[in-house]
Amino acid sequence: MMRRKIMLAAATATISALALVGCxxxxxxxxxxxxxxxxxxxxxxxxITPAQENPFFKAEADAAxxxxxxxxxxxxxxxxxxxxNRQSELIDAxxxxxxxxxxxxxxxxxxxxxxxxxxxxxxxxxxxxxxxINETGIAKSQIVANNAQGAAAVAETWVAALPExxxxxxxxxxxxxxxxxxxxxxxxxxxxxxxxxxxxxxETANWSQDEAFSKVETLLQRNPDVQGIIAGNDTMALGAxxxxxxxxxxxxxxxxxxxxxxxxxxxxKDGKLLATGLQPAVLISELAVQQAHSFxxxxxxxxxEKQSIxxxxxxxxxxxxxxxxxxxx
Numbered sequence: 001m002m003r004r005k006i007m008l009a010a011a012t013a014t015i016s017a018l019a020l021v022g023c024x025x026x027x028x029x030x031x032x033x034x035x036x037x038x039x040x041x042x043x044x045x046x047x048i049t050p051a052q053e054n055p056f057f058k059a060e061a062d063a064a065x066x067x068x069x070x071x072x073x074x075x076x077x078x079x080x081x082x083x084x085n086r087q088s089e090l091i092d093a094x095x096x097x098x099x100x101x102x103x104x105x106x107x108x109x110x111x112x113x114x115x116x117x118x119x120x121x122x123x124x125x126x127x128x129x130x131x132x133i134n135e136t137g138i139a140k141s142q143i144v145a146n147n148a149q150g151a152a153a154v155a156e157t158w159v160a161a162l163p164e165x166x167x168x169x170x171x172x173x174x175x176x177x178x179x180x181x182x183x184x185x186x187x188x189x190x191x192x193x194x195x196x197x198x199x200x201x202x203e204t205a206n207w208s209q210d211e212a213f214s215k216v217e218t219l220l221q222r223n224p225d226v227q228g229i230i231a232g233n234d235t236m237a238l239g240a241x242x243x244x245x246x247x248x249x250x251x252x253x254x255x256x257x258x259x260x261x262x263x264x265x266x267x268x269k270d271g272k273l274l275a276t277g278l279q280p281a282v283l284i285s286e287l288a289v290q291q292a293h294s295f296x297x298x299x300x301x302x303x304x305e306k307q308s309i310x311x312x313x314x315x316x317x318x319x320x321x322x323x324x325x326x327x328x329x
Contacts, residue, residue: 039100041297045073045289046094049105051081054207054235055261056281057105059325060129063285064103071293073100082174084111091115095122101292103285104139105130108176113138125295127288130281132178136305141291143284143307147179150277150311151186151232151258157275157313158230158256165196166227169219171205171212171240173232180204183232183258191230200226205236212239220247229255234264234276241272260314265322268315275315281325284309 045068052058057079065075076097080087087107094102095118102119104126106112113135116126120138128142136142162168170187173180184202191197201219205212212231220226220243229244231237237257244253250272257264260278267273287309291301312318312327321328 039296041072041293043073043100043296044094044097045075045101045103045292046090046097046099047075047077047103048087048090048094049077049079050107051079055263056234056259056279056325060105060281060285063282064129064289067286067289068103068292071289073293080107082107082176084108084115087112088115091119095119095124099124100296102126103288103292104128106133109134109178111176125292127292129284129288130179130279132306134178139305140295141288141301141303141307142305143288143291143309144179145279145281145284146308146310147182147279148186150279150313151183152190153311153313154256154258154275154277155187155190155230157315158228158254159190159194159197161254161274162197162228164227165194165198167198167200167223167225168228168230169200169216169226169240170202171215171229171231171236172202173204173207173236175204177207180207180232187230187232197228205231205239207233207235209235209239209242212236213243214239216240216243217246220244220249224249226253229253231255231257233257234259234261237273237276238263238267241267245272260312260322260325262322262324265314265319268319271316275313278312278314278322278325278327280309280311283326 047061047064049057049061061077065077068075078090084107112133117138119126125140128139132142132144172184200223203215205215229240234257240255244250254274256275258277260276264276295301
C-alpha cells in the first residue's frame with residue numbers, strides 16, 4: 001500500500017495540464033452540472049469501461065474498483081463494449097441508482113458528450129479515464145496516457161530496429177476512438193523522417209486480435225516483402241505476431257504495439273514482439289477515483305480537467321521489471 005501511494009504521488013506530480021479550460025474547481029452552480037460536492041464519503045461509484053476481455057480495460061476497471069472500495073465506496077462495474085447506446089443505458093442506470101460518481105472509459109469522443117452531460121445535470125460527476133471527449137467543461141476530469149509521447153517513443157524504438165529500412169504495415173484502431181488517430185499521427189511523425197521506410201498498407205483492425213490476424217495474413221499474401229509492422233495497440237500487434245508466425249516470417253518482420261499488456265510483454269520476452277508502449281492504466285484509474293473522492297468530499301478535484309501521464313517503452317531491456325500495466329522501480 002505504501003509503495004502504491006508513493007507511485008500515485010509521483011504520478012500526480014508529473015501530471016501535465018493540457019488545457020486550462022474547464023478546470024475542476026467544483027461547484028454545480030457554474031452551469032456545468034455535477035453537484036456541489038463537499039459531502040461525506042460513501043455510496044455508489046459506477047465504473048464503466050469497454051470490454052473487459054481486453055486485459056487493459058479489465059486492469060483499469062479492477063484498479064478503480066479496488067481504490068473506490070478502499071476509500072469506503074460501494075461499486076458497480078459494467079462494460080459498454082464500445083457501443084454508445086449501451087453506454088447511455090449504463091449511465092442512465094447509474095443515475096437511477098443515485099451514484100455518487102461515474103468513472104468512465106468512454107465509447108466515443110463525440111457520442112459520449114450527451115450522456116456525460118446528462119449525468120452531470122443529474123448531479124453525478126463524471127471522471128474520464130484513458131479516452132478523452134471532444135468537449136471540456138462537462139466531465140470533472142479527463143485523465144489519459146500521453147498517447148502522442150508514448151507512440152512516438154515506440155516508433156523511435158521500432159525504427160532503430162530497422163536500420164536498413166524496408167516496407168511496413170500499420171494497423172490502426174477504431175476511427176471513433178481519439179487515441180487511434182493520436183497514435184497513428186505520432187507514429188507518422190517519427191517514421192516520416194526515414195525515407196527508406198515505405199508504407200505498403202495502413203488498415204484498421206478495430207483494436208481486434210482476430211481482425212488483425214486476418215488483415216495481416218491477407219496483406220502478407222499480397223505483399224510478402226514486408227520488414228515491419230507497427231500497431232496502434234497490443235491486441236492488434238499480437239494478431240500480427242500470430243499471422244507472421246503462421247507465415248514463417250518471425251525472423252524477418254519487426255513488430256511493435258502499444259498498451260503494455262501482459263501478453264505483449266510475454267511476447268517481447270519470447271522474442272516475437274520488439275516493443276510496446278506502457279500505458280499506466282492502473283495509476284490513471286486510481287487517480288480518477290481519488291479525484292472523485294476529493295470532489296465528493298470537498299467540492300473540487302485539486303487538478304485541471306485535462307491531465308496527461310507519460311508512457312514508457314517496454315522492450316527486452318526492461319521487460320523483466322514489468323508488473324500489471326506498471327514497471328517496478
